[in-house]
Amino acid sequence: EPEVTQTPSHQVTQMGQEVILRCVPISNHLYFYWYRQILGQKVEFLVSFYNNEISEKSEIFDDQFSVERPDGSNFTLKIRSTKLEDSAMYFCASSDREGTDTQYFGPGTRLTVL
Amino acid sequence: GNSVTQMEGPVTLSEEAFLTINCTYTATGYPSLFWYVQYPGEGLQLLLKATKADDKGSNKGFEATYRKETTSFHLEKGSVQVSDSAVYFCALTHTGRRALTFGSGTRLQVQP
Numbered sequence: 602e603p604e605v606t607q608t609p610s611h612q613v614t615q616m617g618q619e620v621i622l623r624c625v626p627i628s629n630h631l632y633f634y635w636y637r638q639i640l641g642q643k644v645e646f647l648v649s650f651y652n653n654e655i656s657e658k659s660e661i662f663d664d665q666f667s668v669e670r671p672d673g674s675n676f677t678l679k680i681r682s683t684k685l686e687d688s689a690m691y692f693c694a695s696s697d698r699e700g701t702d703t704q705y706f707g708p709g710t711r712l713t714v715l
Numbered sequence: 716g717n718s719v720t721q722m723e724g725p726v727t728l729s730e731e732a733f734l735t736i737n738c739t740y741t742a743t744g745y746p747s748l749f750w751y752v753q754y755p756g757e758g759l760q761l762l763l764k765a766t767k768a769d770d771k772g773s774n775k776g777f778e779a780t781y782r783k784e785t786t787s788f789h790l791e792k793g794s795v796q797v798s799d800s801a802v803y804f805c806a807l808t809h810t811g812r813r814a815l816t817f818g819s820g821t822r823l824q825v826q827p
Contacts, residue, residue, distance in 0.1 A: 605758070607758075632813060634813070634814075634815075636815070642819070643817050643818065643819050643820070644759070644804065644806075644815075644817040644820075645817070646814040646815060646816070649813050649814060656813070657812060657813065657814050659814070692758060692759065694759075696813070703761055703764065704761070704813075704815060705761070706751075706758040706759040706760070707758050708756070708757055708758040709758055
């Protein structure tokens, strides 16, 4: 069964450093998403991406964040200058062309900012 | 704004017990409603969904009915198994949008 994959599973970085989180969505999907979950808190929507542009974003997704689909398979989330409060589990998701609202999630990347 | 409220966990049950996890929502328009499950060490998996009032979603013995009059989408299962131990998230999408709004999650522990 096709699945969303994410790398790395755990990323440790120093405050102020740039990080790139990588995702490979399901191959025939056209809509891509990033969510995050700070430890002990709710899963929060960050951004959705369709047709090579951002279609929705939350207030969390400020100028420090960017997303990109650099090729036909990868979808990345970049945090330009990490803060302590960026420490969280980051989930990538994708959904298909029919827009059935079913989003398929990856296993997540745990980001730890020291 | 739109929000989802779930019962606090953890919920601890014995195998074959009846499960209810309460979920209520606040939303404008006609949201779609979802239950996602997260097993240890894994990502979120869609368990079931309902897209309009009175729809019942079901999967793997779990059920939930979209109740617009009570703005609820409670998850039920008649007989839980140890393998059902996981965190369960209730979620909605706003009318015309794709972003999921999640509840805080409810951890279920099933003991043999």
